[in-house]
Amino acid sequence: MKCETVPGKRKNHQVKIFTLSTCGWCKKTKELLKALDVQYEYIDVDTLTGEDLVEAHEEVKRYNPYRTYPTIIIDNGNHIILGFNEKEIKEKLGK
Amino acid sequence: MTQTDVILQAMKKNAVDNGYFLCPDTQLLQDLIKGLAVNTQRYGYGSCPCRIASGVKTYDADIICPCEYRDADVDEFGMCYCGLFVRKEVHADSSKMRPIPERRPQEVQDAALAVAEGRQGTSDKHTGTSTPAVREEKKVKVWRCTVCGYLCARETPPPVCPICKAKAERFKHFLLEK
Numbered sequence: 001m002k003c004e005t006v007p008g009k010r011k012n013h014q015v016k017i018f019t020l021s022t023c024g025w026c027k028k029t030k031e032l033l034k035a036l037d038v039q040y041e042y043i044d045v046d047t048l049t050g051e052d053l054v055e056a057h058e059e060v061k062r063y064n065p066y067r068t069y070p071t072i073i074i075d076n077g078n079h080i081i082l083g084f085n086e087k088e089i090k091e092k093l094g095k
Numbered sequence: 096m097t098q099t100d101v102i103l104q105a106m107k108k109n110a111v112d113n114g115y116f117l118c119p120d121t122q123l124l125q126d127l128i129k130g131l132a133v134n135t136q137r138y139g140y141g142s143c144p145c146r147i148a149s150g151v152k153t154y155d156a157d158i159i160c161p162c163e164y165r166d167a168d169v170d171e172f173g174m175c176y177c178g179l180f181v182r183k184e185v186h187a188d189s190s191k192m193r194p195i196p197e198r199r200p201q202e203v204q205d206a207a208l209a210v211a212e213g214r215q216g217t218s219d220k221h222t223g224t225s226t227p228a229v230r231e232e233k234k235v236k237v238w239r240c241t242v243c244g245y246l247c248a249r250e251t252p253p254p255v256c257p258i259c260k261a262k263a264e265r266f267k268h269f270l271l272e273k
Contacts, residue, residue: 054212
């Protein structure tokens, strides 16, 4: 499963986000992380097929049974943020 | 007109007809319409840009925009799940836009995604046209427009009658005699 890495100066947390390429709130999330200069990886689940899709679904489900997007996974699941929760993203990652 | 223009015009009309407004955040609106255009190209129908689709129409029917959950979400939260349709006061103040909980039942989504992953359920194998068994209608209220007789099933009356434009207060709870 291919992840795209977006470079940033803040690397104190490992940030992986599962997103949809068509979703406006997912786009807001990517833009906010970029603005905060947080390094992150993202996977646009709607663009996947076959094994990659199954693998992505399994991983998202592990952290978020409802499989809603964006699902933001911080430090391998130590902290999860569901949806474009601006305040929580800033508090957790913007410091 | 481009495809996005066509979609935007259709959604605008749908909002007006139903007494709603479109997303006041212009960038988000543009992104949502673009997402709908991508999904229309990809699947042949405009499924919600903010939800994962299965690609099988019968399983995605409830999330084709405007989705089945829109009216209840606009009633409760002032906006639908993706934020394309909003109520008047949210339209006037875009700071009221925020993520809202997913109303689509998890079992409906799980059944759809099982199909997308090639793990189709046993009950409706090979039919492709049957409605997934999990999608049973809950008991909902029915409202009647006392001006034109239009009926709709939802928790609260619509802001305006989509047929004759009578306001919500002209609706009455409609009860079927046994």
